[in-house]
Amino acid sequence: MQMRKLLLCAWVLLLGITSWAQQAITGTVVDASNNPLSGVSVQLLNSSIGTTTDANGRFSISVPNKTGVLQFSYVGFQTQTIDLATATVDLKVTMQGGGQGNLQEVVVTGIASSVRRSNLANAVSSISAKQLVGTTVQPSMDAALYGKFTGANISANSGSPGGGISVKLRGITSLIANSQPLFIVDGVYYDNSSILPGLNSVSKAAGQGSTDFQDNQSNRIADLDPEDIDRIEILKGASAAAIYGARAATGVVIVTTKRGKSGKPRIELGQSFGVQMQLRKLGMSDWTAQKVVAVFDSSRLALYNASNGKTYNYEDELFGNKGFMSNTRISVSGGNDATKYYLGYTYKDDEGIVKRTGYQKSSFRVNVDQRVTNFLDLSVSANYVNSQADRGYFNNDNTSSTMGVSYVATPNWVNLYPDANGVYPKHPFVPSNFIQTRDLITNREKVERMLVGGTGTWKILNKGIHDLRLIARGGIDQYTLNTIAIFPPDLQFQSGGNGTNGASINGTAITKGSNLSAFLLYSLDISKDLNLRTQAGLTAENFDQDHVLNTATQLIGTQTNVNQAGAVQVQQTKIKQRDRGFFVQEEANYKELVIATVGLRGDRSSRNGDANKLYYFPKGSVAFNVHKLGGGLSLGPISQIKLRGAYGESGNFAPFGAIYSPLVSVGYGGTTGSLINITRGNTNLKPETQKELEMGTDIGAWNNRVTLEFTYYRKIVDDLILKADVALSSGFQDYWQNVAKIRNTGIEIALNATIFDKKDFHWTQTTSFWQNNAIVTRLDVPAFNTGAFGATLGTYRIEEGKSPTQIVGVGRVKEDGADPNTGLAVFGDGEPDFNISSYHTLTYKNFDFSFLLHWKQGGENINLTTFLSDNFGTSHDWNDRDLDPSGQKTNGQYRLSITGTTAQPWVQNASYFRVREMGLTYTMPKEWFRNIATVRVGVSGRNLINVFDYPSYDPEVSNFGIGAISSNVEVTPYPSSKSIHFNVYVTF
Incomplete structure (x- = not known):
């Protein structure tokens, strides 16, 4: 009101x-x-x-x-x-x-204001359209972010088409919530939920170990078309993100899409064709009769001998598809001083490296800017997306039914191919023939999404030293996600008393989000040396999600409708959230010598124990341009020296429903009812709060042809929420409580340089270094293991005074340094030692060449693909003899022989170096086309060069998807891919 x-x-x-x-x-x-x-x-x-x-x-x-x-x-x-x-x-x-590096670019500093980077007091990463998609075609928006900004660790839960990326900014910010930052697209809060498709009812993946994020689901930022994006700004720290309050503890990613500019219509056409293939092949282990007996027993010799020495390349059979890729793009933009427009359409069709998997997406965007009167401007953005992803059936399971588990259980002498009548043989070692599963199952996501946002700017006063504006901004983000998973009854693991005699799992999630804000922006030029800018406003965000998951089993014949089944289970999850807040911010600029900002955000939410209580998130920063002292110091080649410091706070809500004691349905004696769950709600829960101090310096030399940005941050994440045990006499098993604190410290360095700037040859580069260290500084509950499958194979352990991403396991006291009291040894840490990325752009006459290098050092994975393949003798290095100190056992035998006494074999270094992107483009002379069009042709690729010792397909992998902890666990994933593209771009 x-x-x-x-x-x-x-x-x-x-x-x-x-x-x-x-x-x-x-x-x-x-x-x-x-x-x-x-x-x-x-x-x-x-x-x-x-x-x-x-x-x-x-x-x-x-x-x-x-x-x-x-x-x-x-x-x-x-x-x-x-x-x-x-x-x-x-x-x-x-x-x-001579360039000015990126110091003149404008960076968002508030909901209603921006500032040139040369005056910025925060470390804010930015990515231009050229950096995002200018080198090669990107599979999705989240995948396009890999290696392009400091402070981020990014991994995929699998390589299956359609997304599924985990992004962590500046370390661990929660122990239970997902790690994803808040995404804002043209002022609209963009939902990035990761919604379960219900595969667990077949895979039983959550039957043991962690129950979170094990359904191989994608996340919805993949719906955003990277071709539409003009620039991205990443507010990594609380000092920059505080203006977004209780939703910003994991950072904020602000996406600005392309808009029209005054001038004649500009038409851009783009077409690329490509192919993607398996990133890395491991090969398959050779067999002998002696190995058959060692791995299985003598009863399997008859089966081995019946093969008569014939073998099959199942790695190529499952992962060897050369997936055809096509990306079609058209955009039209233009306008005049009063009206500007931008229209863009993209159609993507990518086949996966596994047959019957792929991703298709259509995206249509309309952006219009209108000057209604001299004092009223309107901007509108609209985006419609329709997509379909066929994702296969991989990752962890406890029924040995996924294609990955079945594959690693298959010696290369076992025949799994169908006969002339199309009958698939039964797998002799596990209840799943992965070729049959690949050919017959369906695991599909369909998305229809509409996003509309608008901004109105009323120029109330613009006279002399005063400028006052009222800005209203709002948006709606609405989509429907349909998930369809069909497991026919004739699958080996669904027939003959196995499984559920067929399953049809149909999910529908309807998500509606809206946000509205109004604020005043007042600029006062007190003198030619001093400018004050004030903003204040109100915000409102609403979120509604209704997810209905129908699981039908005991299917009738070949029917797949959920009503054609012997048993149907319906699960419905509703999430409703209402947030209201205000913000104020004051900025002062004195001669561009000192730039200071203070601000405050206040939020209340239905997610809090007291929905009417306001939580406050302050921020403050100051930048001091040393080189402007005395009207401008003469510093030789040094053209800029800026010192900066910032402090801010932001928050993270409690899990939905944690303030209540939920009810579960029961049936007894032919009647139904509800019982209180074993987890007790806590109405006194507070939001998790992040407090961060950030300091740094920016230095420019040779007219800013070379710039160096250095940032140190110290981030305290307090009141972390966990389930704490309670006395069973209370009638509950546990309850939600604020019990922990984590300290993250880190450094970020960015070096930008114009290496050559001649008439025909230009070379620019940006090299970034980032490092984060985290420590649990408070834990009000006993230390505990979490996030994997137990100490025998390696797991994460939350312990005061230790890293929250430390990987521990059972260990030998002498060899592994295990604690004799707990029997646990520390074998590694999921957090990398450091990351370095380097983006280069070279131009020679009409040729453009760009590439992105990325080196991640350290950080361990728990590789359970190796554990499972060792058990079936299929590990690619099973026959090698470079692990056993005595030289007696093969690698496979040795790893298995010490299982149970140490988890050391399964915790493996995940360092890598790779050329993430590479592209070469030639601009044809315009006179070839009568000066009507500019035509560029080129070739590009992703992940073409990869160097790592990690003994699996890709060290960037996570069985647990977007979970905050345990994002470095591998269990037979859909492998990552590399791709090469041929591109044509025409501009009229």
Whole structure:
């Protein structure tokens, strides 16, 4: 109600405001050789008014009055500014080469404001459209982020098509919640839920060990088309993310999509064709009669001898599909000073490396910016997505039914191929023939999604030293996810008394999210040296999700409808959340010498024990540009020295429903009812709170051709929520409680350099280093193991004074240094020692070459694929003899012989070096096409070069998906892939 009154009052006020006279500013932009520059961005600072230069370098822009500053920016050139008060009638602007790194880019610092990076007091990573998709075709938006910004650890829960990526920013921020940051797309809160498809009813993956995130589900940020994105900003720390309050403890990813610019219509067409293949082949182990007896027993010799020495390459059979990939893109943009538009359409069709898997997606976007009057601007964004992913059936199970488990249980002399009548033989060692499973099962996700957002800006006052605006922003994110999993009754693990005699699992999740905010933004130029900028506003976010999962078993014949079954189970999960808040922020800029910001966010939520209680999240920062002292120091080659410091707090809600004692349905004596669950709710739960101090320096040299950014942070995550045991006499087993604290400390370094900048040859690079260390500093419950499958095989252990991602297991006291009191030894840590990435762009005449290198050092995985394959003698190195100190046992025999006494064999180093992306493009001479179109052709690839000792398909893997802990556990996943693409781009 208060927000409605605010908007109504503002509208009444605006009706009485008269318009100001428009002034047309024209000119030409050229380089140092007087050649016109096309596509230069021309922006009136502190406004939404902007345009770009045409093919002749000309521009025309209408401004409210002849005051203010025009900013001219162009990649590879220094940003220029022109004071309109002293401007000539027809401007001529000369852009100087040498670049300014990325210091002139504008970065979000509040919900309603932004600042140039040269004045920024926070470490905010940004990714441009060129960095995101300019090198090669990306399978999904989340996958496109790999290795492109500091402070992030990214891994996939499997390589299956359609997404499923875990992103952690600056270490562990929760022990139970998922690790994903908050995504905001054009001002709309973008849901990134990971919804269970119900495969557990067949796989029984959650029957032992951790029960979370084991359904091989994807996450919904994959719906966003990377081709639509103009730039991404990652608010990694609480000091930057505090303005988003109780949803921002895991960081914030702000996505801005492409928009139209003034000028004639610009039409861009793109088409790529490619192929993806298995990232790494392991090969299959050879067999002898002696090995058959050693692995199984003598009763299997007859089966082995019956094969007559014939073997089968099952690795190629299962993972050897050369998946055809196609990506079609068209966009149209343009407009004038009053109206700008952008329309984009993408159709993607990717086959997987496993037959009958793949991903298809259609995405249509419309963005419109409209200047309604001289004092009213509107911006609207709309995006419709329709996708389908066939994901196969992999990862952990406790029924030996997934294709991965069946594959590792298959010696290469066992024949699993169907006969002439299409009858598949039964697997002799496990109840699943993976070829039959691949050919007959369905595991499909279908998504239909609509996102609409809008921003209205009312310019209440723009006169002299005052600028006051009222900004209203809102959005709706709505989608329907259908999951279909069908396991026919004639599958080996579903027939003959096995399994459930067929299963049809159909899920429907309807998700609706909305957000609305209104805020005032006031800028006051007290003098030419001092500017104050104030913003204050109200926010409201709503989230509703209704997930119905129907599991039908005992299927009738070949029927797959859920009503054609002997047994049907229905599970419904509803999530409703209402958040309300406010924020205020004050920014002061003195001569661009000192830039200080303070702010406060207050949030209340239905997720809290007291839904009406406000929790407060303050922030403060200061940047000091040393080089501007005394009007500008002479520092030789040093062109910038900035010292910066920031502090902020942000939060994370308790798990949905944790404040209540949930009810479970029961049936007894022909009647039904509800019982209170064994977990007691806690109405006194507080949000998990993150408090972070960040300090750093930015240094630029040689007119900022080289820039260095260094950041140190110390982040305390307090009031972490866990289930704590209670006395059984209470009638409960456990309850939710704030019981733990974690400290993360780390450093981030980014080096940007223009290495060469000549007439025909340009070379720029960005190299980043990041490192994080975490310690549990408070634990009000006894130390406990979590996140894997027990101490025998390796597990995570939460223990005060230790890393929350330490990997422990049973161990030998002398060899492994095991604690004699617990019998546990520390074998590694899921957290990497460090990451280094390096992105390079080289241009020679009409050729563009770019590549991305990524080195991750340290960090261990719990590799249970090796454990399972050892048990069946199929490990690729089973016959090697380089592990047993005595040299007597093969590697497979040795690992199995020490199982139960130590978990050491299964905890393995996950370091790697890889060329993540590589692309070469040639721009054909425009005169070849009568100067009508610009045509570029090229070839590109992903993950083409990979160097690692990790003895499996890919060290970037996680059986537990987006879980905060245990994102480094491997259990027979869908392998990762590498790809190569041929691309054509045409611009009119």
